[in-house]
Amino acid sequence: MQIIIVAFASLFLVRLFYLQVIDQKYDTLAKNNAIKELDVYPTRGLVYDRKGELIVYNEPIYDLMVIPRQAKNVDTLRLCELLGMTKEDFLNRFEEMKQQRGYSSYKPNAFAKQLSLKDYSRLQEYLYLFPGFYGQVRTIRKYPHRVAATILGDIGEVDDKAIDKSDGYYKPGDYIGKSGIEKVYEKQLGGTRGKKYVYVDVHNREMGSFGNGEFDTLAKAGDNVITTLDIKLQEYGEKLMQNKKGSIVAIEPNTGEILAMVSSPGYDPNLLCGASRGENFMKLLKDTLLPLYSRPTLATYPPGSAFKPVVGLIALTERVQPVDYFVTCTGVYLFAGLTLHCSHRHPSPPNIQYALEQSCNSYFWQTFRNIIENKNYSDIHDVYDKWSRYCNSFGLGVKTGIDLPSESTGNIPSSKYFDRLYGKTGWHSSTIISLGIGQGEILVTPLQMANIFACIANKGYWITPHVVKRITDPVTEQDVTPSHDKHVSLMDTQFFAPVIEGLHMVVEEGTARSAKVDGISLCGKTGTAQNPHGDNHSMFAGFAPMENPKIAVAVIVENGGYGAAYAAPIASLMVEKYLNDTIQQKRLPLEKRMMEGNLLSKYGVSINKTVDLNADVDE
Amino acid sequence: MAKHESITGKIDWFTVLLYALLVSIGWMAIYSAVYTDEQPSLFNTSLNSGKQFQWMIASAIIAFVILIIDSRFYITFSYPIYALLLLFVLSVMFIGTEVKGQQNWIRLGSFSMQPSELAKFAVALAISKYLSGLNVDIRKWRDKWKAFAIIGIPMIIVTVQGDAGSAVMFLAFSLVLFRDGLEPYFLIVGSSVIALSVLSLIIPKLTLVALLFGVAAVVIYFSRRNRKISLAIAGIWIVASLYVFSVDFAFNKILKSHQRDRINVLLGKEVERGKDWNIRQSIIAIGSGGVTGKGYLQGTQTKLKFVPEQSTDFIFSSIGEEFGFIGSLVIIGLFVSLFFRLLYLSERQRSKFSRMYGYCVTSILFFHFLVNVGMAIGIAPVIGIPLPFISYGGSSLLSFTVLLFIFIRLDTQRYETMR
Incomplete structure (x- = not known):
């Protein structure tokens, strides 16, 4: 018997030695x-x-959690009443929870999600009646x-x-x-x-x-992130753009900081927070006016006449014509069998300043011909590619590099594009003449448009536009300021002065007189982008003050007609608001007219739609 | 006073010391098994550890009482005690309470008792008494049957009550029978039956029968000159084949599903996920203890309730986890010392009753130790039986105490009793 005892005891010890000393996996398993x-x-x-x-903060909300095993003797009636649910809802909720993956009656399960502080504090007083239930705080984003x-x-x-x-x-x-x-x-x-x-x-x-x-x-x-936005200006811009499709982009020229960037129609960002996020998202996604679409960076338009300063600057830099270049304008421009019409009657421009003031199409068609037909280049491909490079140096046809997730490059068609379209020798200045007045294949985003004028305001350079100014560590309070590239345009800087003078005259006496603000030397250019689908898009881009530019702004109002109709006044109001903080008494009717301007019928949408969208905002 | 002193002097204090050590270690291990971060008192009676302390006091009192009763009392009243406890065990079927599917508990106020535990010492007394009787020879069939009946009757009752685990423990008494001269062929037949049972569960039955036929054919071929042996072998083959088929029936019809699963786990057969949970967690607990253990009250497997039945059946895993290989070594060492001491004491008894009783005590304790520790380290099937003196449980502690102290008492009077 002793032998049996020793034998088994030894067997146990060998087994234990193996388990505890040799095999190490059990420690990990435990x-x-x-x-x-x-x-x-x-x-x-x-x-x-x-x-x-403060423009974005975190607000506490509460998930009502329950540990089913502990939920005994719950005052169901009171709980249902506080949560606004029926007894059936209550029981269904428990069934739903049981279907969830990883359900355990020992573990906390979310019984009711995202209760507001108000609802929860009402509930909290009675929490002692509901054993097994407790609140768990979470945060959601809030946009005041x-x-x-x-x-x-x-x-x-x-x-x-x-x-x-x-x-x-x-x-x-x-x-x-x-x-x-x-x-x-x-x-x-x-x-x-x-x-x-x-x-x-x-x-x-x-x-x-x-x-x-x-x-x-x-x-x-x-x-914490400190943006470049001026939230007052942003609010003002969104108000001006209400019931209109389009964009406003305002940039501080010497820093590239985005002061305001309006995408209209917009939506209340609070809609995409909290319990009804999914539902609201679908609603916004289905909206035919595309409120989720970031127009300032993604929508592209032909720049129209607002592109003329660039054409002028390229011609001057290429020395194909002097500042005082004279073009006869009879209202029509006859060229290579084409009969092109100037937009309105005006005296023939004796120089670029006056041509800009009157937005003379004939002048810029001629200018564009002078650029493309330049005999210093071997052939049209050479000269056209140079032209493209000039445009690219303004941030056109390329991404500006803004610190937002999606951005369109716009379009500066390449010479290869025209080769494909017309054959290698099949295209001439007459073929692409409409580029001279910002029409045709050329497309820019509102951001690029504003950026052109920031570059002009800076007399030849632009800083990568950005929306974040500074990033601060909330604990150490150390700042990080992201650096931004300076892009120098290929323009000869001496020619910015006459062009800026011309842009000033546009507002003072020219096509954008409706944008004139007493005491502010606003420079800019209207544009009317032809729209095959309906009324022309109203555009204006400019900057102010002329001497020491603080703000460059581009406004596009889709189907708004002439640039002077909507875009120019809205731009001038933005500038005035930013520089003076108040709108002059005599301009208040204009402000009112702009805010009340409603183009929704042109988009085939009833007015009630957007009102509804903004209605269900909780405090 | 003088008489009392004389008893004290004769008590085998070494055995008492081993007993006290095991019970104390058990108590600490139980406290650890039920310990939570709220750090309750060791004596908190709402916990197993506190209750165990009450049982320890009760056991001490009973041990004392046993020691002052003359040992002749146990010899004289062996059969009445046996009869009384059989009745008690039987009564459970009528007044018992069901706990975990086993109707073998009696509730007395806040205490629950398991009479089947107490039956062990009664059987020990009865079998010792019978074997020490004049003219009783275990080699004779007439006497064999009586001995088998003494062991078998409580075993059957307990099995019927659903506690097959406890029933198996009565097999421990067969060791005593062998010690007293039961022929070894019982051992051969017994082990053959066990081997056949296991084989029939892991090998397809027809294959097994064919295999047995092959073995039988070979044996018959070599002993073909002796018709008697050949016929016997053929007979054995038929019986064995019938048995193979009946095992399956017994396995599926008589055993409960959890018992089937436990056997399947041990045989390494696929079982439903989670059925081998107990044993896996117990092995993880012990294995993760390493050489020195995680420290007292630091066992994560134990504290976080990964091992079920921690304070009762799987108490050894708690010790293995918290005290490591060294702790396991100490426990096994203590038990082996106790067994050796008891065997030594048995051998020195002059009376056959005392010697037989000593073997009974050793066999019972050894069997429990064997199965309980074997189960915790994954080499024996999961049978819900306690580790003597260590596991939580009033009935088992009392039963083992009574069992042991009657022997200690018998030992003090070894020069007085001749038979």
Whole structure:
């Protein structure tokens, strides 16, 4: 018997020696069982405007959680009443929870999501009647100014693609910037997640900290972002553009900072936060006016007459004509069998200044011919490519590099494009003559348009436009100021002065007299982009003050008719608002007219539609 | 006083010390098994550890009482005690309470009792009494049957009540029978039956029968000159083949599904996920203890309730996790010392009753130890039986205490009793 005892005891000890001393995998298995890594979510950074006004913040909302196993003797009637649900809803909710993946009656389940602080505080008083229920605070983004939706962007649950790309950082259910600044500055705004190690028991309940929190790391709050936006100006712009499709882009010329960027129709960014995000998103997505579309950076238009200063500058720089170049304008321009019409009757321009003032088509057709028919170049491809490069140096046909997620390059057609279209020798200055007045294949975005005038205001350079000025660490208060490239145009700087003089005359005496503001030397150019689908697009781009430009602005009102009809007055109001902060008494009727101008009928939309969209905003 | 002193002097204090050590270690292990971050008192009676402390006091009192009763009492009243406890075990079927599918509990106020636990010492007394009887020879069939009946009756009752695990423990008494001279062919037949049962569960039945036929054919071929042996072998083959088919029936019809699963787990067969949970978690707990363990009250498997039945059946995994290989070594060492000491004490008994009883005590304790630790480290099937003196449970602690202390008492009087 002793032998049996010793034999079995030895067998046990050998087995134990193997389990405990030799095989090391059990330690890991036990850790996997018992220690769970939890993410500690940082608060997302705040967003300010250029003057320090808070424009995006986090608001606490509450998820009502329930641990079903603990939910006994619940005052169901009272709870239903407080949540505004019926007894059936209540029971259904529990059934729904049970269907969810990973459901455990020991674990917290979200019973009601995203209750407002108001609703929750009412509920909180009675929470003692509902054992097993408790509130869990989360935050959602809140936009006190309700504007600049496409710039600020939104956050939403991360999709599979982003999860794959993040190398394991994002997990399903995490929030991530989906558009606008939220997307581009996700890394800074998002902060750094912390880790918490806790013990979990067999029911996956948290049972206290592992190693007294020794291995835990704190979450680092997201950086605050100070934008270049002037939120007052942005609000004003959106008001001016209401009931009109189009864009306003305002840039501070010497810094490239975007002061305001209106995409109309816009939407209240608060719509894409909180419980009704999905529903509202679908509503906005289906809207025929495309409120989710960021027009300032994505919509492209032929620049029309607003392009004329560029044509003039190229001709002057190429020395194909002097500043005092004279062109006879009889109202028609006859060329290579074409009969082209000038927009209105005016005296023949003796120089570029007057040509700009009157927006004389004949003058710029001739100028364009002078550029393209330049005998210093071997053939049209050479000269046309040079022309393209001039345009590119203004940020046309290329991306400006703005710090927003999507941007169109616009279009400066290449010589190859015309080769394909007409054959290598099949095109001449007459074939592409409409480029001379900003029509034809040329397309620019409102942002590029504003950028051209920022470049002119700077007399030959532009800074990459941007919407973020500074990024601040909320803890150390250290600032990071992103640097931006300076792009020097290929123009001979001596010719900016006469062109600017001409642009000033446009507002003082020319086509944009409706934009004249006493005391402000506004320079600019109207444009009327031909629109095959309906009324012409009204355009204006300019800058002010002439001597020391503080703001460059481009306005496009789709189907707004002549540039002077809508775009020029709106631009002048933006400039006046920005520079003077108030609108002169005598211009108030103009302001009123602009704000009340309603073009929705031209887009085939009833007026009620947009009103409805802005109606359900909660405080 | 003088008499009392004389008893104290004769008590085998080494055994008592081993007993006290095991019970104390058990109590600490139980506290650890139920310990939570709220750090309740060791004596909190709402927890198993606190209750165990009450049982320990009760056991100490009973041990004391046993020691002052003259040992002749146990010899004289062996059969009445046996009869009484059989009745008690039977009564469970009428007044018992069902706990975890087993109707073998009796509730007395806030305490629950498992009479089947107490039956063990009664059987030990009865079988010792019977085997020490004059003219009783275990080699004779008449006496064999009686001995088998003494062990078998409570075993059948307990099986019927659904506690097959406890029933298996009565097989421990067969060790005593062998010690007393039961022929080894019982052991051969017994192990053959077990081997056949296991094989019939892992090998397809027809294959097994064919295999057995092959073996039988070879044996018959070599002993073809002896008709008697050939016929016997053929007979054995037929019986074995019938048995193979009946095992399947027994396995599927008589055993409960959880018992089937436990056997399947041990045989390495595929079972539904989660059925091998207990044993896997127990092995993880023990394996993760390493050489020195995670430290007292630091076992994560134990604390976080990954191992079920932590304070009762799987108490060994708690010790293995928190005290590591060294702790396991100490426990096994203590048990082996106890067994050796008990065997030594048994051998020195002059009376056959005392010697037989000593073997009974050792066999019972050894069997529990074997199955319980074997189960915790994954080499024996999961049978819900306690680790003597260590596991939580009033009935089992009382039962083992009574079992052991009657022997200690018998030992003190080894020079007085001749038979």
